[in-house]
Amino acid sequence: MTTIIAKPRTERWYRAVWRWHFYAGLFCLPFVLWLSVTGGIYLFKPQIEGLLYAPYRDVASGAAPLLAPKTIAARAVAAVPGSVLHKYFLPEAPGDSVQVLVGKGAEDVRVWVHPQTGQLLYQAPEEDRLMRVVFRLHGELLAGDRGSALVEAAACWTIVMLLTGLFLWWPRRSGGKLAGVLYPRLHRGRALFWRDIHAVTGLWISLGALFLILSGLPWAKAWGDYFREVRAVTGTLEGRQDWSAGSLSDSRDRAMADAAMRAMMSEHADHGGAMAAMHMPPPPSAPDAALDAVIARAESLRFAAPVEVSPPTAGAPWQVRSQAENRPARDNAEISGEGRLIGIQRFAQRHWIDRTVGYGVAIHEGAWWGLANQLANLAVLLGLVTLCLSSMVLWWRRRPQDMLGAPAAFAPLRHSWLLVALVVALALAMPLFGLSLALAVVVEWSLKRLAPHCGAWMGWRATRTAD
Numbered sequence: 001m002t003t004i005i006a007k008p009r010t011e012r013w014y015r016a017v018w019r020w021h022f023y024a025g026l027f028c029l030p031f032v033l034w035l036s037v038t039g040g041i042y043l044f045k046p047q048i049e050g051l052l053y054a055p056y057r058d059v060a061s062g063a064a065p066l067l068a069p070k071t072i073a074a075r076a077v078a079a080v081p082g083s084v085l086h087k088y089f090l091p092e093a094p095g096d097s098v099q100v101l102v103g104k105g106a107e108d109v110r111v112w113v114h115p116q117t118g119q120l121l122y123q124a125p126e127e128d129r130l131m132r133v134v135f136r137l138h139g140e141l142l143a144g145d146r147g148s149a150l151v152e153a154a155a156c157w158t159i160v161m162l163l164t165g166l167f168l169w170w171p172r173r174s175g176g177k178l179a180g181v182l183y184p185r186l187h188r189g190r191a192l193f194w195r196d197i198h199a200v201t202g203l204w205i206s207l208g209a210l211f212l213i214l215s216g217l218p219w220a221k222a223w224g225d226y227f228r229e230v231r232a233v234t235g236t237l238e239g240r241q242d243w244s245a246g247s248l249s250d251s252r253d254r255a256m257a258d259a260a261m262r263a264m265m266s267e268h269a270d271h272g273g274a275m276a277a278m279h280m281p282p283p284p285s286a287p288d289a290a291l292d293a294v295i296a297r298a299e300s301l302r303f304a305a306p307v308e309v310s311p312p313t314a315g316a317p318w319q320v321r322s323q324a325e326n327r328p329a330r331d332n333a334e335i336s337g338e339g340r341l342i343g344i345q346r347f348a349q350r351h352w353i354d355r356t357v358g359y360g361v362a363i364h365e366g367a368w369w370g371l372a373n374q375l376a377n378l379a380v381l382l383g384l385v386t387l388c389l390s391s392m393v394l395w396w397r398r399r400p401q402d403m404l405g406a407p408a409a410f411a412p413l414r415h416s417w418l419l420v421a422l423v424v425a426l427a428l429a430m431p432l433f434g435l436s437l438a439l440a441v442v443v444e445w446s447l448k449r450l451a452p453h454c455g456a457w458m459g460w461r462a463t464r465t466a467d
Contacts, residue, residue: 014168018407021164023440024157029388031154036381036388038138039212043366043374043381045131046325052130056112056121060095064116069098069295075118076100076111083109084261086254088291090299090307097121101308106255127247136247144248145221149432152220155213156433160426162209165202191397198390205383212380215360221246222432231353238351242327243361260313293339294318301344304329317342325367327358404458 041048060066073085080102087101097112108126113119126132133142141147171181179185182203184196217223224245231237244250291309298309304324312318321332327347334342347358359368366374399405427434447455 015407017164017167021161021168022406024161024164025391028154028158028161029391031151032158032384033388034141035138035151035154036384038134040378040381042131042134042138043377045134045365046367049131053112056097058093058095059097059114059121060116066115067118068292070289070291071118072098072113072115073100073291075113075120077102079111079120079123080104080109084258084265085291085311086258086261087308087310088295090295090305090309091115092305099306101126103254103258105258106251108254139216139219139244140221140247145246148219148221148246152217152222153432153436155216155220156426156430157436159210159213159430160433162202162206165199166206169199169203194390194393194397198387198394201383201386201390205380205387208376208380209384211360212364212377215357215364217430218243218357218361219246221249223430226431236351236353238354239345242330242354242358257310257313261311264312264314290318290337290339294320294335294337297335297339297341298333301331301333301341303331303333312337325362325365327362327367328355330358402457406458 069088073088077083077085077100082104083102084104085100086103086108089099089101091098096115098115100111100113101108102111103109103126109123110126110129111123112121114121127136136142139148140151143150169181180192180196180199182200184200185192186196218227228237228241228245291311294309298307298320301307301320303320303322304326306323308321308323310319310321316334318335318337319332320335322330324330329347331344331346333344336342347355350358362368363373364377366377369376395405423437427437444455444458447458
């Protein structure tokens with residue numbers, strides 16, 4: 001077997017891009033590995049939750065009648081002292097237990113209730129359920145907005161890593177050969193093997209990886225806030241956002257909704273007391289009295305499961321929303337306390353930006369094409385893991401002694417307005433990238449002047465000039 005070692009490239013542009021590729025990878029590598037593993041787990045959320053909660057499906061038996069929704073909701077509320085009804089989920093099959101979300105402030109508890117006996121089958125804090133924990137591990141490292149900012153910065157630099165990687169991959173001396181370009185050379189020595197595995201894998205998964213990164217940005221706290229501000233300024237922000245804005249933002253929304261629901265209940269209680277004094281029945285829009293009528297009307301809508309029903313808040317009626325994994329199947333409706341349908345909004349009626357994000361999120365989560373979508377995303381994630389592991393092998397094999405091993409810098413490049421325009425465009429599209437790039441430039445400049453030995457170790461001192 002012959003070992004082939006390619007000569008080092010000396011073009012200034014190639015070396016400059018290689019250095020940016022190296023440093024982007026140095027920062028991104030642990031995050032890419034983390035996001036690939038947690039994202040791979042979350043892809044199979046339907047199958048995992050199906051196994052976890054299988055004991056609470058098909059629990060009804062015999063010809064015993066089903067309890068009324070208001071009775072089931074009352075049992076769930078009683079299971080968590082001090083709580084109120086937050087959401088009632090329609091059973092996906094007639095014999096399934098009923099899931100009810102009750103809570104106090106921002107704390108939600110999911111309760112499974114037997115539909116015939118009212119027996120409490122299981123309960124768990126909503127944010128402690130396995131897939132909710134995986135979701136927060138994936139999106140914000142269980143560190144709130146700070147973790148979200150780190151993940152977002154890593155995502156932005158992963159885009160840089162992929163784009164610079166494609167530049168480095170571009171065949172310049174292949175002579176029209178496809179080996180090492182479209183498929184790896186497996187029997188030409190270890191050095192060439194690992195180089196080809198890295199380059200070819202990067203080629204085949206780059207488009208999918210870029211899509212996963214871009215479709216995940218709406219969840220990021222900084223970019224998500226930036227996106228909403230831009231939409232507000234351009235007049236394209238309509239209605240309720242259908243994706244998470246981060247755990248802290250979601251917590252604030254839950255606390256506000258809880259306060260509004262309690263205020264509504266207090267208002268109806270006072271009103272009911274006045275009616276009782278006058279020997280009149282309480283108004284039918286009170287939550288306990290209205291739930292049966294609202295659930296009956298919600299079931300007739302045939303929304304894609306799971307379907308959640310939320311009590312009214314000040315100025316708003318009962319809300320019925322599909323929470324289908326495939327977001328383009330999500331519709332929502334408003335229903336009065338008497339069970340009258342006020343209006344329906346279909347997914348197709350939402351603003352085109354919301355529909356675009358909805359499709360992107362559905363594909364990102366592997367929900368649009370079912371199992372095929374999950375396996376396609378998993379292949380991309382496995383490719384990213386392969387990129388990370390092969391990059392570590394390549395670095396370990398070529399690292400110089402007593403240095404980090406970044407590609408050596410040559411003479412400064414000539415000024416390029418195209419490059420400046422590309423960087424500015426990326427910074428405008430991803431503000432956190434612009435901020436982190438500015439920080440990187442300041443750190444590099446400081447180390448070169450204030451800590452030359454550290455700068456030399458990092459490879460920030462030119463070693464020679466290219467011809």
